[in-house]
Amino acid sequence: MKILQITSARNEKVKRWRKLSTRKGRDEYGSILIEGEKLLGEAIRAGWQVRSVLVSEEGREMLDRLTHLEGIPVYSLYPSTFSQLVDTQTPQGIAAEVVVPHEREPWRLTDGGPVLLLDAVQDPGNLGAILRTAEAAGARDIWLGNGTVDPYNPKVVRSAMGSLFRSRIRRVKLMDAIPKLKKQGYFVVGTAPRAEKNHFETRFPLKTAFLLGNEGRGVSPEVEGMTDATVRIPMPGEVESLNVAVTAGILLFEWVRQKGRESR
Structure with a gap:
C-alpha cells in the first residue's frame, strides 16, 4: 500500500x-x-x-x-x-x-417494518441515538422532516456508532410523505401527554410509522393532525416529558414486543 x-x-x-x-x-x-x-x-x-x-x-x-x-x-x-x-x-x-449514497425515491417500502418520522429534531446526539436505537429495533427507514439536523453532522455520525451506514435515511416534507405512507397501509402514530390511550393499550400493526417532534416544541400542529392515533407514555414520576431518543426507544420496542407476541 x-x-x-x-x-x-x-x-x-x-x-x-x-x-x-x-x-x-x-x-x-x-x-x-x-x-x-x-x-x-x-x-x-x-x-x-x-x-x-x-x-x-x-x-x-x-x-x-x-x-x-x-x-x-x-x-x-x-x-x-x-x-x-x-x-x-x-x-x-x-x-x-x-x-454519501444517493437518496433514492423514498415512497416505496418493501420490508414492512416500522418507519420513524422526525419533525425538526435538532440535537445531533439525539438523532445519533435514535438511529442506533432504530437499528436495534429493526427499523431501517428514518425520514427526516424540515428543520431536522443534518444526519451527516460529525456528532450524529459519531453518536450513531455505525448505525448511520445501515439506515435508509430520507429527507422529506412530512406533509407530502405521510399521505403516501398511508396509501401503502401504514398506521401513523404520534404522542401527546394527554392522549386517551397509552402506548401499551394501542395495537401497532406491522406497518407502523412513529412520528416524533422537536425537543422543545414537539410536533408541528399541521403534521400532528395527519396522524391516525395519538398515544401517551405513562410516567408515574414528576416529569413533564421524555427525551425524544428515549421516546423513540419506548415506542419501537413496544412494537417489537407486540410483534413477538403475535408470532408465537
Missing part, C-alpha cells in the same frame, strides 16, 4: 477535507469525513465508497487491520494538520472521506 505524504496544511486536499466539517461542504462534495478505525470498518462493511484515507503517524498501524482498501489513496498528515480536520479532542489517528 502506497502512502502519500502531505506536509502543508494549505494543500488543496486538506482544504477540501476541512470543508467537510460544514453542511455546505458535505453537500458540495457529496461526502463526509469519518474518524476512527471502527467507523471506517463499519462504513466499508456497509458498502459505502471510500474516496481516501487519512492517517497521522499513530494511525498507520491500523491500516494493516482494515481490508478492502486496495486502490484507495492513503495520505499521511502531520498530527497538527490531522487534528484540525477531525471533531474529537483526542484524535484516533485515522479518518476517511466516504461518499
